[in-house]
Amino acid sequence: MDVRPLSHDFGAEVIGISLADVADPGARGDEAYALVRAAFEEYSVLLFRNQEITDELQIAYSRRFGPLEVAKVASLGEGTPFSILTNVDRATGKLVAPDHKESLRAKANQLWHTDSSFKQHPALASVLSARIIPPAGGETQFASQRAAWDRLSETTRTKLFDACVWHDYAHSRGQIAPHLASERERAAMPPACWRIRWRNPVNGRDSFYLASHAYAIEGQPEPESKALLAELMEHITDPAHTYTHAWQAGDVVMWDNRATMHRGRPWPAGEHARLMMRTTISASDADGVAGTRPPVEPATA
Numbered sequence: 001m002d003v004r005p006l007s008h009d010f011g012a013e014v015i016g017i018s019l020a021d022v023a024d025p026g027a028r029g030d031e032a033y034a035l036v037r038a039a040f041e042e043y044s045v046l047l048f049r050n051q052e053i054t055d056e057l058q059i060a061y062s063r064r065f066g067p068l069e070v071a072k073v074a075s076l077g078e079g080t081p082f083s084i085l086t087n088v089d090r091a092t093g094k095l096v097a098p099d100h101k102e103s104l105r106a107k108a109n110q111l112w113h114t115d116s117s118f119k120q121h122p123a124l125a126s127v128l129s130a131r132i133i134p135p136a137g138g139e140t141q142f143a144s145q146r147a148a149w150d151r152l153s154e155t156t157r158t159k160l161f162d163a164c165v166w167h168d169y170a171h172s173r174g175q176i177a178p179h180l181a182s183e184r185e186r187a188a189m190p191p192a193c194w195r196i197r198w199r200n201p202v203n204g205r206d207s208f209y210l211a212s213h214a215y216a217i218e219g220q221p222e223p224e225s226k227a228l229l230a231e232l233m234e235h236i237t238d239p240a241h242t243y244t245h246a247w248q249a250g251d252v253v254m255w256d257n258r259a260t261m262h263r264g265r266p267w268p269a270g271e272h273a274r275l276m277m278r279t280t281i282s283a284s285d286a287d288g289v290a291g292t293r294p295p296v297e298p299a300t301a
C-alpha cells in the first residue's frame, strides 16, 4: 500500500489496496484492513479511485470498521445501511423540483458538518461512493477539525478544553427551511451534548467536534455562545485549509467524523442527476466515545 497526500495537512489517496482487499474475510483482508485503518487514523480522509463498487462491497468494507448505522427516520434509505443522496425521484425517474424535500436536504448538506453528531450515539466514519456524477459541480469539500485544533493558540485551547456543545438535527435543517425537520424527525432525534474536543485514542491527538448541528455551548449565555460557535466554525473551515474533492467515476471517499467536517457543493440540480450512497460506521468506546461525553450530565437542552 502507498499513500499520496491530498492536501498539506490531511487526506490521502490509498494506492495498491482496494475496498475488495479490505472486505476479504480472510487473513489477507485482516492485513489490508490494518494498513487502511492506520492510514485512516493518520490522514482522516481516504480516497480510493477506480473501485468497482456495489452495495454489497460497500457494506462489507464498511463493516470492517465497526457496526453500521441504520439510515435515519424519514430519509431515503430509512431502515437500511444506506443514506441515499440524490435529486432523482425514484418513482418517476425525473429530477426533483427545487422546493422538493430532497433538494432542501441537499442544501442542508451544503452546510459544513460532521455526520451524526446530533445522534445519541456518534459516528466513527462515513464511506461515500459516487454512483451518478454531474458533469460540473457537486464536489465534496473537507476541513480537518484536528488541524484546526492544532492551529489554536495555547490560551484558546486551554479555555475550550472542557467545553461541551449541544447538537441538534432540527437546528441545521432550520437554517434551510423552518419546518424541514418534521415532528417525527424531531421526536426521534432530540438534541445531544458532546465535548467540543474529541481525543483520538490511537494517537492521542485532539480535534474539534463541531458541525452545523451545533447550536449552543453548555452553560454559556446565548449571544456569547452563538458568536463563539460562529467564530470557531469559520476558523475550522478556513478556505486555506480545506480539500475539495472533484468526483470521478469509481471514486469512494471515507472520512473520520471525529476529526473532519465536510459539505457538499452545489451543481445544476435542475439539469443533471447526482446519486451518492453513504454507509456510516458507529463509533465504539475503542474509538473514544466515552471521552467525548460531557464529564457531568448537562443541565439543559
Ligand SMILES: [Fe+2]
Pocket: 109, 113, 114, 115, 262
Ligand atoms: Fe454529511
